Amino acid sequence: MSEQADPRTSEQANPRPLPFPATGRRVLVTGAGGGLGAVLARAFAAQGDTVALHCRTRASEARATAAGLPGEGHAVAPGDLATPEGAAAVVATAAERLGGLDVLVNNAAVNTPHPPLETPYEEWVAAWQAHVSVNLLGTAHVSHQAARHMVAGGRGGRIVNIGSRGAFRGEPAHPAYGATKAAVHALGQSLAVALAPHGIAVASVAPGFFATERVAHRLSGAEGEAIRAQSPFGRVAEPAEIAEAVRWLASPAATWASGTVMDLNGASYLRT
16 A cells, blocks of 8 residues: 655655735836836835835836835836846845845847837847847846745735737837837746746736827827827826736736736737
8 A cells, every 4th residue: 555645745756835924025127217117116005015126227216206106115226237236236135135035027128129120230130139128138037036035935926927919929120129019928838837836926017109208209190190090099098007917917916917017008909
């Protein structure tokens, strides 16, 4: 008669994470010097989380946003995600100042135009290198380091990637952006499988056009009318709408959404 494994021994060898909390988490938001990143920081802080705001060049804006967040203990984690050392340092700074990490939102991204037939080759190469370094490798490196802090914390975690509808419909004037966002979606799905045994859920959102100060100039005149007409709602999204979806994906209720890519484009692009 074969011996049965002692469930206590099995549990000790593979301890289950503690229940993932709905509030009071330690959250790192990359690219939080302004725009969507700042809105995300405010959304998490409003529900009682403590937030580290990453920035590369907009340190004064990030500090001002952090100072205005409700609650205490918020921090700024500056650094360049385009280098492996910079990405690791950002996570280390955030974890040290927050006392650990529970949630990562990969929001930082490069998005500069480089249409293939109008862009000289040297500029084309530089554009691709910049997009890959930040959008894909930066996201991968930050996720790698953050996941280790989540595992060490023993209560699971959440990683939410800001992708793009451009990963599906194509970006003729921004091909490296579309390609790297497609890669980010795929990265998130791989991480979802790899990290699930540790109670870490990973998901991505794929927004369409949303209004921030960086793109405000595009929403006036004929170009603005054309952009709004992409959606049958006749408008673009507000950053708060994207933030609300991200906040849900980072919640305990969204465990079973791990691996998903959530479309947030107001029916401006449909896929099956």
